[in-house]
Amino acid sequence: MKILWIDLNSSYAHSSLALPALHAQIMTDPSIEWEIVSATINENTGMIVDEIYRHRPDILAATTWLFNHEQLMHVASRVKALLPEACLVLGGPEFLGDNEEFLRKNPFVDCVFRGEGEEVFPQWLTCWNHPEQWHTVPGLCYLTPNKEYKDNGIARVLNFAGLVPPEQSRFFNWSKPFVQLETTRGCFNTCAFCVSGGEKPVRTLSIESIRERLQLIHAHGIKNVVRRAERRTQPAAQRTASSGSRHPEPARTCT
Numbered sequence: 001m002k003i004l005w006i007d008l009n010s011s012y013a014h015s016s017l018a019l020p021a022l023h024a025q026i027m028t029d030p031s032i033e034w035e036i037v038s039a040t041i042n043e044n045t046g047m048i049v050d051e052i053y054r055h056r057p058d059i060l061a062a063t064t065w066l067f068n069h070e071q072l073m074h075v076a077s078r079v080k081a082l083l084p085e086a087c088l089v090l091g092g093p094e095f096l097g098d099n100e101e102f103l104r105k106n107p108f109v110d111c112v113f114r115g116e117g118e119e120v121f122p123q124w125l126t127c128w129n130h131p132e133q134w135h136t137v138p139g140l141c142y143l144t145p146n147k148e149y150k151d152n153g154i155a156r157v158l159n160f161a162g163l164v165p166p167e168q169s170r171f172f173n174w175s176k177p178f179v180q181l182e183t184t185r186g187c188f189n190t191c192a193f194c195v196s197g198g199e200k201p202v203r204t205l206s207i208e209s210i211r212e213r214l215q216l217i218h219a220h221g222i223k224n225v226v227r228r229a230e231r232r233t234q235p236a237a238q239r240t241a242s243s244g245s246r247h248p249e250p251a252r253t254c255t
């Protein structure tokens with residue numbers, strides 16, 4: 001089985017954790033061959049498609065964000081026209097809502113994941129070529145051969161601390177001037193404008209685990225770490241009152 005990851009960013013200064021986070025969970029499986037094609041949204045679509053086509057993958061996968069959505073759809077539709085037998089699966093924050101309209105408008109997309117993929121993506125790989133079994137995979141949304149929409153809810157990783165860290169993956173990008181370190185998932189608050197609002201339970205890493213990962217990052221010569229943490233222990237109204245700001249506080253940057 002060959003999986004090709006379409007790594008489409010807004011610039012080469014950016015790096016997504018999605019691929020290394022998923023790959024780390026199943027990187028010891030010898031039956032899976034991983035490939036990656038990296039590009040920016042400003043590059044020529046035809047050249048990106050040509051590079052993907054030359055790999056002839058069984059599965060095409062990508063994370064969809066607001067900034068890469070339009071270009072990714074251009075690339076994906078052309079690749080599927082050339083490789084109709086390949087299975088195209090997408091995930092990311094663009095699919096946290098109702099995905100029926102998207103799947104009907106983009107029939108070249110075989111399925112999309114809603115939620116967190118580290119546990120369910122490996123599960124889906126065991127039946128990726130048997131769509132009749134997809135109903136067993138949490139978070140998966142798709143259309144049946146009869147064009148009936150199926151929605152398996154939202155996927156949550158409950159054993160967050162038990163995940164293999166993305167830094168263990170060979171796809172973790174150490175060439176950037178900074179790296180991201182996710183220390184928590186979920187949020188106590190329920191802000192309607194935030195994709196993390198209402199995520200329960202809040203899951204955290206231990207201090208020992210964070211220390212070990214920081215030591216690994218330091219060993220690679222990285223001095224800047226952007227902490228990805230959605231947890232807010234102080235209510236939003238209190239933070240606003242105490243800080244005098246109406247804007248949510250940013251993630252901390254450690255140097």
